[in-house]
Amino acid sequence: MIGEGTQSTNQRRHNYVRENVDVGFFTDPTVCIGCKACEVACKEWNEVPDDGFTWSGSSYDNTGRLGASTWRHVLFLEQDRQKGNQIVGSSGDGADPFRWVFLSDVCKHCEEAGCLEACPTGSIIRTEVGSVFVQNDVCNGCGYCVVSCPFGVIDRRPEPLADAGGAFKCTFCYDRQKSGLVPACAKVCPTESIVFGRLDDLRARAHERVRQLRENGYGDAQLYDPQETSVRGIHAFFLILGEPEAYGLPPKPEVPTIYLRSAWLSAFATMIAAILVVFATFFFFA
Amino acid sequence: MKAYYGKRATAENDFGYNWIPKITDDHSFFEYLYAIADGKMDGMFLMGQNSAVGAPNSRFQRKSMAKLKWFVVRDMVEIEPATFWRDSPEIERGELKTEEIETEVFFLPAAGHAEKEGAFTNTQRLLQWREKAVDPPGDCRSEAWFIHQLALRLIEKARASNDLIDEPLRALDWWYAEDEIGEPKMEAVLAEINGWHTDHVAAVADRGPHGGVLFPQDRQGQSHHGPQVADYNELKADGSTACGCWIYSGVFNRDGVNKANTRQSRDYLGHGWGFAWPSDRRIIYNRASAKPDGAPWSERKKLVWWESEKWTGIDVPDFKPNKSPDHIPKDGQSGLDGQRGDAPFILHEDGLGWLFVPKGLQDGPFPTHYEPLESPVRNELYSRDTNPVVNWFTRGENRFAPPGDPRFPFVLTTYRLTEHHTAGGMSRFLSHLAELQPEMFVEISPELATDLKIDNRDYVCLVTLRGAIEARALVSRRIRAMQLNGQTVHQVAIPFHFGTAGPLRGDAANDLVAISGEPNVTIMESKAMSCNIVPGRLPRGAAYRDWLDRYAPQSGPPNLHPEQPPPGAPTGGKFSRGQGKHGKAE
Known part of the structure; x- marks a missing residue:
């Protein structure tokens, strides 16, 4: 957290991989300044190519969304709502509320990961620290993971970019973590809006932060950390102001594999029905 | 002067003072831009700046570049000033024609900040050394390399000439050794900035591990100078010492430690991390942290205090070390002696803190409001709209719309x-x-x-x-x-x-x-x-x-x-x- 300096978990070396500790990202938009240093650090460290110089006209967000070549994405949300006790506008009475919220989005590293469940090659694995990791030398580019991610995170990289065809997403800087380093995005975050650390520790700190914000006028501060749905919790969770939909976060994310049983059942029922129809037809004409 | 001209600077020739180029006019950025536009300036070096984009009235800036006879641009990438003659908007609009531009443009590739060594000084007066992480790619070189190589070539040309105007170049003591890619040794430059005794066998105390002499050899391998000065108090006006910049003196002295490159803070003021000029003093006017009687105002935030008949403390006292808190100047005393022992702001004549600046500024002494030079409204505060002492730089290419001009609402x-x-x-x-x-x-x-x-x-x-x-x-x-x-x-x-x-x-x-x-x-x-x-x-x-x-x-x-x-x-x-x-x- 801010003010901890070199003692912050964002700056300390660690042994989480060797000790099999579940790690996480806690991202807090109330201290994010929208500098996008996380996006740049991520691309620099992971050698992710730029994916085009397209100006969006959507606030300061020219990144758009997470994808094969965007593993951190800072959302810029302009809302006609009040931010904490902040008063804007010339009237000074809060009658004309407005807020500009920045949130650095990232792969959620689900406990029950749709991409991992769907991967037929075993390319996508779970690491010692609980993160979900794509082994790009194994990936055959089938794209099943892309449609199975409840958050729309993972994607295949289009031509003409390097390593086109394969599926890519945030690695949680697994290579850095193996060496005791903090993921690049958290390491460079100047306000510690992104905090890296032990998942249990982060959850406790996040609840404390929500309490603190609510006490200070942020009545709509809440955690986005779905644990009741089939994803059974995420390793990268967020503090948000207002509703998750505004941030492009599904309120009830589900792993597609929970539909397998009903899918198989309906397929089986269809097969039985088809056989019956065939037999019925046969007897009808016989 | 001894640092500029070495042995050529003697008491007889006033240490070469007359060799130093004198300021003949206002040579600030906008003044020389107008001089270029009027054809009064032949050439320009542009280093680490992009005036075709980053300077006001950049359209006029670009057009003025075409008036130069020669133009040297050093940058890491081919920025607009290096290509104005080829693809600027003025070329596209026919306002400039490539075949009519007589400017000889030299583009030289520059090294990035991780590709060169040296010190930088921030506004808090802290010098911090930066080491080179990697060699620059290809022909990219530092600014120091460029100035060094330019100086060597100019000096060589001057030596081949008999013209008196070249004498300052012939007299230059350009002694810096180079590394394998031709970059001058920047620590040797820092040693010169710190200052040294010119006498090789100068009698000084605490000579330190290397006899107190740093980078002793010149380009010919000859002994160039004596031991480092400890700080600026050792400097003399008789030519027995040389110093590149007295305020930095002490940064690289006889102990052989480049203090700009130290990275172990000993206290909360950061002593031990870099070097703050002058004398590693972290807070200026730190006498003000003590009451008039010399005891700290706050135990928690104390900086310096009066103890055992001298000033001491966590910081280096920004005060005469033995001037007692009850010192009252006698009649006729001036300078620091004319200031009281309870007056901490020693650069002010009266040693006191000022709520406003009574002299020296062109405007003031208090802040007030004037409208911008261009404004859609009139000034509510005065009959004048704009600051009466502002510089307008009036010129046809640099015009301002009058207040409330309906064309620019x-x-x-x-x-x-x-x-x-x-x-x-x-x-x-x-x-x-x-x-x-x-x-x-x-x-x-x-x-x-x-x-x-x-x-x-x-x-x-x-x-x-x-x-x-x-x-x-x-x-x-x-x-x-x-x-x-x-x-x-x-x-x-x-x-x-x-x-x-x-x-x-x-x-x-x-x-x-x-x-x-x-x-x-x-x-x-x-x-x-x-x-x-x-x-x-x-x-x-x-x-x-x-x-x-x-x-x-x-x-x-x-x-x-x-x-x-x-x-x-x-x-x-x-x-x-x-x-x-x-x-x-x-």
Whole structure:
């Protein structure tokens, strides 16, 4: 957290991989300044190519969304709502509320990961620290993971970019973590809006932060950390102001594999029905 | 002088004082720009700057470049000043023709900050050494390399000449050794900045591990100088010492430790991390942390205090070490001796802190309000709209709209984006930054967008009396209209990082900005001006001139603002104490 300096978990070396500790990202938009240093650090460290110089006209967000070549994405949300006790506008009475919220989005590293469940090659694995990791030398580019991610995170990289065809997403800087380093995005975050650390520790700190914000006028501060749905919790969770939909976060994310049983059942029922129809037809004409 | 001219500087020749080039005129940035435009300056070195994008009235800046005979541009990427003769907007518009430009442009590749060593000093007076992480690629070299190699060549030419005007170059003591890629040893330069005894066998105390002599050999392998001075108190005016810059003295002295490169803080003031000039003093006027009687005001925040008949403490005292707190100067004493023992602000004559500055500034002593040089409204506070001692730099290419000019009804301001760095040489050309803010835009309020029938993402043109640019409209409620003197005034905002070079598209915001100068240190006013917005795209090529003439007629007098003096005339009447030529009083 801010003010901890070199003692912050964002700056300390660690042994989480060797000790099999579940790690996480806690991202807090109330201290994010929208500098996008996380996006740049991520691309620099992971050698992710730029994916085009397209100006969006959507606030300061020219990144758009997470994808094969965007593993951190800072959302810029302009809302006609009040931010904490902040008063804007010339009237000074809060009658004309407005807020500009920045949130650095990232792969959620689900406990029950749709991409991992769907991967037929075993390319996508779970690491010692609980993160979900794509082994790009194994990936055959089938794209099943892309449609199975409840958050729309993972994607295949289009031509003409390097390593086109394969599926890519945030690695949680697994290579850095193996060496005791903090993921690049958290390491460079100047306000510690992104905090890296032990998942249990982060959850406790996040609840404390929500309490603190609510006490200070942020009545709509809440955690986005779905644990009741089939994803059974995420390793990268967020503090948000207002509703998750505004941030492009599904309120009830589900792993597609929970539909397998009903899918198989309906397929089986269809097969039985088809056989019956065939037999019925046969007897009808016989 | 001894550091400049070494053995050639003697008491007989006044240590070579007459060899130093003298300032003959106001040679500040805008003054020499006008000198270039008037054909009075032949050549220019442009290092670490992009005046074709990042300087006010950049259209005029680019056109002026074509008046130079030679132009050396050093940068890490091929920035606009290096290519103005080939692909500037002026070439496209036919205002400049490549075949008619006689400027010889030299583009030299520069090393990045991780590719060179040296010290930088921040505004808190802290010197911090920067080590080289990697060699620069290819032919890229540091600024130090360039100056060093240029000096060697100039000195060689001067030695081959008999002309008296070349004597200062012949006299230069250019002794610095080089590393394997021709870069001068920067620590040798720092050693010279610290200062040394010129006598090789000078009798000094505490000679330290290397006999107190650092980088002893010159380029011929001869012994060049004696032991380092401990600090500036050892400097003498008799030629027995040499010092590159006395305020830095002590940074690299006889103990052989480059203190700018130390990284172990011993206390909360940071002693042990870098070196703060002068004398590693971290807080200036730190006597003020103690009460008049010399005891600290606060135990927790104490810096220096009076103890055992001297000043001591965590910081280096910024006070005469043995001046007691009850010292009262005698009649006739002046300078530091004329200040009381309880007067901490030693650079002020009376040693006291000042609530306002009674002298030295061209304006003041108190802050007040004048309208910007261009404003849609009149000044409510005074009968004058603008600061009477401001520098207008009046010129036909640099005109200001009068107050409330209906042709320019909107307020324009410029700002920076976090994704880009000033004129963009270090960010626009890097894909990971460029993709985050890839195009020039203008931020417009929804109300103004409705008035002008502009949609988000539309192209619009912005025009002032200096020029016109094209930008994409970014309509946002973050931009609000102002209520000024009972009228609604809309403002728009633009980033200033874009230009024609590199992978991104965008006109230079500074094409719109006028050259001006606040009266003390000539900082230009680029945060407020008046403009017009015309929906649609800006005509390219020769059609630009006609378009511009329609919205901002380019003929007429250079001083349209009623408070603006004509070119070359003093400004401001009896209140003015300004100096210089262009709209400034003598």
